[in-house]
Amino acid sequence: MSNNYNYAFLFYDIGEKRVHKVFKICKKYFKHHQKSVFRGNITPANLIKLKNELKKVIDEDKDFVTIIKLLNRYTFEEETLGKDIKQSESLIF
């Protein structure tokens, strides 16, 4: 049985010409982001869609997108030093 990953972190380094497009694609699938790090619940089906959209936009020789897949929100613990990101996130959305 293969694992069903339902939570993901995504971060990238994308050339300036393409970064806005990549940002827009990622924002469709993830609620939370800060700088070039996105994260949130995502179904395996949506993860495939997301990857297909990204593949059409990125330059495979220059850019990268790393996706860290986790079973669910409870397989990790989060800690933040400094200002409360949750608060600034809610100002953005």
Place this chain on the structure above:
Amino acid sequence: MSNNYNYAFLFYDIGEKRVHKVFKICKKYFKHHQKSVFRGNITPANLIKLKNELKKVIDEDKDFVTIIKLLNRYTFEEETLGKDIKQSESLIF
């Protein structure tokens, strides 16, 4: 029983004046990084040391550092689109 987290991702948004110091601290504890994302095995004891060092440097009103703690390397799966980061990492170190 509390969980023993032994793997972590760390990402930050730090003011220009302090970012180099923060980068240097994180590099002491983590082998791999790309842009402002670090990750790797880290003992609970080292995680505490890292946080204490960071707290001395960051401006709590302006900066943030998020640490995602995982039990081990096998609780997540990783996928990369685009260029091979592992390769570019080995060029840096």
